[in-house]
Amino acid sequence: MEYFTISLLNGTVYGLLLFMVSAGLTLIFGMMGVLNFAHTSFYMLGAYFAYTLQKYISFWPSIILATVLAGGGGIVVERYFLRRVHRYGHAHELLLTFGLSYIIAELIKLFYGNYPTNYRVPESLHFSAFQIFGTDYPVYRLLMGGISLGMFLLVYLLLSRTRVGIVVRSAIYRPRMAEALGHNVPLVFMGVFGVGAALAGLAGAVAGAFYTTNPNMALELGVIVFVVVVVGGLGSLEGAMLASLIIGLSSSFAVGIDLSLVDLFAFFGAGEWAQGLGGLMELKVSSLSATIPFALMLIILLVRPSGLLGEKG
């Protein structure tokens, strides 16, 4: 029971964090068709902005300002870089954002050095929310989960319940028609990209303090957020949420499972034979924890290429 409860809590919060980072990516990916390789760079920028601002203003204002700055960065990238290569197609957009991710990482190293920074959770937030089976549960983890849930609700309501949401969805679904009806489609695209970057920036500003803020943080999450987006379905916010939670929970539960194929064979009475084979047979599930999301992606791509909640077939 203890193992189950703790793994459930840990996995949920980690999943919610993954959602925070990948929400913006799925919006941009699904709605604009831009494969944004620089997405986690905005996550990193958010963390570094918040770290820098924290020296001058207090924690929460610096998080908000970092979010705005990361969004501003996204707007600049869309307006002055992406828009120029848009007509050459996906490959150019992909290459552009790929190069951009390198430039941002090198710039960060240039200004902040090669090592982790001392961006930490402020003392006022560094306490345990409650005790569970004798283990403290840090309040900051709950905060991260809460922010992620709030973000999901806000974006979801914005897209489905407001006029802005209608314009955005129509501009993406039928850009020509929306333009003919008098809507400024380039502005909508810029806005979507900016909001996507801001969401990543917010995630970075919040998570950078809890994990580590270092020049590799973009790279560390870079692949997993694409997995989330593909598993959840391109452009589907609910799908991203579902996929994040599945990945968070599965990697959290896998860590505690010290079983291998040997144990499976032992169940059928062939344990010793399997033990003798060694190699793959003895590989424990726990040591594969970080690999499980990729296996999941493979299965989803084979069985349901549009993702769990994706629309396009």
Added chain:
Amino acid sequence: MLTKMSVFKRSFIVLVLSLSCLLMAATVFAAPLRVAVVETLSGSQASTGLLYRSAVRYGIDKINAQGGWNGGSIQLLEYDNQGGVAGASEKVKAAIADGAQIIFQGASSAVGGQVTEDIRKYNLRNPGKEVLYMNVGAEAMELTGSKAHFHMFRISPNAEIRIGAVIEAMKENGNLGERVYSMNQNYSWGMDVEKTILDKSASLGYEVVGKTLHDVNKIQDFSPYVAKIKAVNANTVITGNWSNDLLLLMKAANDAGLQVRFGTAFLDQPGNLANAGDTALGHFIAHDFSLESTGDEGAAFGEDYKKKMGHYPSYVEPHTVMGIGLLGEALKNVADEDGKMNINKLVLAMEKATYHTPLGEISIRIEDHQVLLPMVVSEVSKDVKYKMDGTDLGYKPIKIMTAEEAAAPVQAATKIVRID
């Protein structure tokens, strides 16, 4: 106007050509010894590679300041292996083609395994043109075990030396406890650390209550691992983790309010203390140099290093500098042959050399070409003279081990084919 330009151009070319002829003539008379650093100098793992580079540069500069070798300065070439095995293999070839006779490499045992095999094979195929591999930090056991060969020296500690030292010192100090958890990265280095922890349990009287090998530098959230440590009620976690895998593990344990001590191998990596802050307080590390315990001599080395390289030596730098000091001693006893270096002679001289460091003497063990070096085990504390990383924390030594005490036995798999 045009003709004037071309006249000027032509005379310039003539000048350059004659100058380069002069330079070439000069190189024929006294071929300088060329050495190369093949390290990760760019990309995500560059931080460690750049430290190796500055330590090697510092060490070579020091030899050059004392006259270099054979009346000339040693030339240091730099190659970026971009963190990968394939890149390293490529760059080792390039370095050899550019005339490098000694190759320094340290970051990652996986890369080290490739470099050592490449050089072994090159030397087999090119007798008389041997190249020496100075392993400055690939600490997996097999490199001085089944993969050891005549033209490789490891001048860093290895898994058994480091982890053995930290466990022993914590035991003596009463900080080890009965229940030890082994948390390590799933590749050659982490497996060696795990094996050492298991091997030492009987003689030092503790129980390994859990062991985990996890993916390397892929995990963001270590809280499930902490739950595992908590579930078995461990007193101590011994880990060979480095970089983010160490930081995130320690932070997650602290956030869960877990009362465990960490015994580590690489806590002194720059940035770690800055990031962890008080979370690191009271944890232990085995390293091969300490500014706190080496008196004026150590302080002089530390200050000189800081003056030239911008920071106090820590992490992989001290043993790299000391090992190159050992190389400098060996170079003194190797005469040139027609103006050139004979690497086989250098290897024999290295085997005999000793070098005085602030912690004590270091030397090479002939049987497996592993350096024998003193070790320090320190506790992260505020009660220190040298504060690291811009924090109020530093490393307070709790035990110093001589080279003999710290040494691990020669592995059974070691078979060096000698060229005497």
